[in-house]
Amino acid sequence: MGANGIESDIRDRHLNAHERATANLEFAGWIDGETYAGTDQFAPRDPVTDDPIVDVAMCTSTDVDTAVDAAWDAFDDEWSTAGPADRAAAIREWAGVLADHLEELTLLESLDTGKPIGDARGEVEGMIRTLEYYASLARTQRGAHVPTGEDVHLYTRHEPFGVVGGIVPWNFPAWVAAWKLGPALAAGNTAVLKPAKATPLTTIRIAQLSKAIFPDGVINVVPGSGAGVGGAIADHDGIRKVSFTGSSAVGRQVMERAAETVTPVTLELGSKSPFIVFPDADLDRAANAVADGIFYSTGEICDAFSRAIVHEDVYDEFLDRFLEIARSHVIGDPLDPETTLGPLTTASQYETVSEYIDTGQREGATLAFGGGRPDDPDLEDGWYVEPTVFTDVTPEMRIAREEIFGPVQTVLSFSEYDEAIEMANDTEYGLAAGIGTERTSLAHNAAADLEAGVVYVNEYGPILPDAPYGGVKQSGVGRDLGEEALDHYRQTKTVYTNIDEPSL
Incomplete structure (x- = not known):
């Protein structure tokens, strides 16, 4: 209600937009290529009117286990053997589908975050450009030959971690989801992603729009609380890499929990720029x-x-x-x-x-x-x-x-x-x-x-x-974006091959 107790034009506009943006859609977890309902629900609120937008399934640490299992199955069965060209084609196709849904995603982003509609559109476009960039990089990855003596053939190869976890902030939900998923998928990993509880809608929807493009289980989204879902991702022994964007205080907690399993982390945290x-x-x-x-x-x-x-x-x-x-x-x-x-x-x-x-x-x-x-x-x-x-x-x-x-x-x-x-x-x-x-x-x-x-x-x-993004001191460790981000989603293996003298 407005100050005089009468429904305002803005509230009417937003309630209609809620219905239009969420019609015929179910906002829940996305695990193993399917909608996955949790045991409870929550409703993100429209920051303009303070009305609930839509009910969203509340996942738990048990659901994170399910998502990690699905991600490993997808990695072991199909994604680990997909070549760079196949990965590039899938990411590019997904970016194209998201572009076809630009206005839908823009409206969701604006309703969820309160961003002006033009800014929300620009950030969804930024998400799409990020995925297109990593589709291109998927085919450019190289190992290296290391010159040594004639009796040793020495080279390096880059290999994915397997299953990686990402935790997305509430201020840039669509764009930063692509910062996590783009390099992770391009490097050959499968992913379990947690959107912010306050702004989960676009992250869930972009996962739904990946259906039939990636093998089931390559992309998994688990909405829920930071303590229940975020903590479970940070210290899960089946997740081999964690990337977090958010506050410095929570970033320290993520780093501490990931240390229990010696899991590498990328942290993009606060600032006073x-x-x-x-x-x-x-x-x-x-x-x-x-x-x-x-x-x-x-x-x-x-x-x-x-x-x-x-x-x-x-x-x-x-x-x-x-x-x-x-x-x-x-x-x-x-x-x-x-x-x-x-x-x-x-x-x-x-x-x-x-x-x-x-x-x-x-x-x-x-x-x-x-x-x-x-x-x-x-x-x-x-x-x-x-x-x-x-x-x-x-x-x-x-x-x-x-x-x-x-x-x-x-x-x-x-x-x-x-x-x-x-x-x-x-x-x-x-x-x-x-x-x-x-x-x-x-x-x-x-x-x-x-x-x-x-x-x-x-x-x-x-x-x-195209360029790495991240901070120093308590603003974080590691980098998102750029070619450098690929290094955070893959491991380097060194191979020594002893070569005998040729004989017939």
Whole structure:
């Protein structure tokens, strides 16, 4: 209900969209090529209206066992003997089917996460491009001949682990599912994937759309809780590799549980990413880059530019431009193409972000813009936060050190190059960083000095499947994407063959 107790147009639109997006579909586990109902159900909630979208089967650790068994059967019976060309063809065919269902998947993604419909479409397209990229890489994998003496033929070969596990975050469910499945399948593995409980719908649907393309059991999706399903994947003795994207706190738990079975892990975790604005920067470009990096996806992005570190000579001018962009955002219904900022995805995240905004004010930072809910009764049931900008921020403040995961920008100042680099690196995280400058030498030197796995110059993104993505320090270990990601889904075997002198 809206403020006057009358059904709003937005609620009507969303309830109709729920029915349209889920009609004739069953959202449950996907195991061994079939829908798999758990023992209980849960319902992800629409972040715009706080209504349940559809019932989803709640799987358990026992269901993870079933999925792992199915994945091993598929690996042993068919997938391990599928050649690179066969794997490439299957992944490419699947990407084509997903492209045919682009609008369906876009609607599910928007309803589940609260992303503006255009952003959701772009991320589904990113998922498809990622799978197409790994379809191409499947045929390019090579071992190596190692030159040695004439009496030894020495070579290496790359082999899949067998069954791998993936745990997908709630902020980019479709796209990151492809980050896990693309390289895993291209390298020859089968997979057991857990979508986030808050946003499971697209991950389940893309698995359903793989029917008859892959052998049954190659792709398995097990929705459920982090403790019940995620924990079971992390320490399962039948899963030979685990890839997790999410918070640093949960990532540490995954690493600890995987250590029990000495299972290798890839972890892409939190951040407090800086963007340094040097005095020669094109301030329009810099302000847009920082804004894209903190307001896209309502700031629920792992590499959000949540710290703008601005040279004192251009601080006021940069701030004027940045505030103008913040004011220009259209907060509204994500299904409206004009909307540029949707709600936060969950009620708990709304509470977290609201608490940090209160904390910033208590710490003495100046709330230069935003900080509240939009003044629109049609949006009162959603988890909306205005674009928020804090100035007079000092590096020791919690809002400058801790990951907020919302549309909250902190703006700090510096005077010297070394001060900017020290301030940027003074964090436990190291996922991404940004640089605003028109000087090539400054850009390359800063890129080398910043402690981050990804550095953007004068822009935010784009994130392309061609390049590795991941962080340093407590932002994780290993890399998603790029050719390098294949190395995380395969093992290298060295073969020594002794060769005798030829004789007849």
